[in-house]
Amino acid sequence: MEIRHIVFDIGKVLVHYDPDIPFSRIIPDPAERRWFFDNVCTSAWNIEQDRGRSWEEAEALLVAEHPAHADNIRAFRRHWHEMVPHAYDDSVALLERLVAGGHDVTMLTNWAADTFSEARVRFPFLEKPRGITVSGEIGLIKPDRAIYDHHAASFGLEPSAALFIDDSQKNVDGAMAAGWQAVLFTDARALERDLAARGIRI
Known part of the structure; x- marks a missing residue:
């Protein structure tokens, strides 16, 4: 797909x-x-x-x-x-290149609502994707299927055509159980290879 x-x-x-x-x-x-x-x-x-x-x-x-x-x-x-002292510059650069290249990029995070409000101010790149689902704002968390379904419905994603990137295997498994494609994040270089293997040009 x-x-x-x-x-x-x-x-x-x-x-x-x-x-x-x-x-x-x-x-x-x-x-x-x-x-x-x-x-x-x-x-x-x-x-x-x-x-x-x-x-x-x-x-x-x-x-x-x-x-x-x-x-x-x-x-x-x-x-x-x-x-949360800093962002990963190489991962952020990859995300920004995807957005600049016209790819549909969103975010799905387990994060408390009030601390995420602080993160938005500290890390401006969080505003670059099309949108974000924050678990603490909706009362759902990964890896429960409901949060993946909520994100897909909120942003009009076709689950089978969505690739989820997460550092937690259980969250990757949760996305796949919800019908998404998914990869386990280890570092930006490996992610770039994973994207290329799936035909995503950056």
């Missing part, structure tokens, strides 16, 4: 994300920091903000469970901006 739509994930594809950046300072001991992320501010906890839960509610829940870690729990949102 000819690819007529290209859909990018953002975190770890176009923008660097690493909670260890601020927390290596906040919790200097590596074992203690790993315990904190494994047991307090876990990925499962954080994904609910991507689904639309407010940070106030998220913090309150954890502080009630782990009162001794209240300051570090609140530090997660307070220092969020340090977790």
Whole structure:
């Protein structure tokens, strides 16, 4: 099937994300920091903000469970901006070349609504594609099929003609289960090869 739509994930594809950046300072001991992320501010906890839960509610829940870690729990949102220090210039250049070449490019991301508002200001290239679906704004997250169907309906994509690019295998699998084509992102050079193999000229 000819690819007529290209859909990018953002975190770890176009923008660097690493909670260890601020927390290596906040919790200097590596074992203690790993315990904190494994047991307090876990990925499962954080994904609910991507689904639309407010940070106030998220913090309150954890502080009630782990009162001794209240300051570090609140530090997660307070220092969020340090977790996304820069974009990947080579990936952004590739995206911009696709847009400039007339390809239909959109974005689909798991991201909390309020922090994504900050990201829009910090990373102007996010405005270049035709549009973005932000999980926290619609209450749906990858890899649930509903978010892929929502994105396709919102932007008039034919799923079988859409290529999804994501750094998470489960999200790639979710897109394929929704009838999309998809590739796992590792770096910009590999992505360029993947696009060329599918007949996408840049």
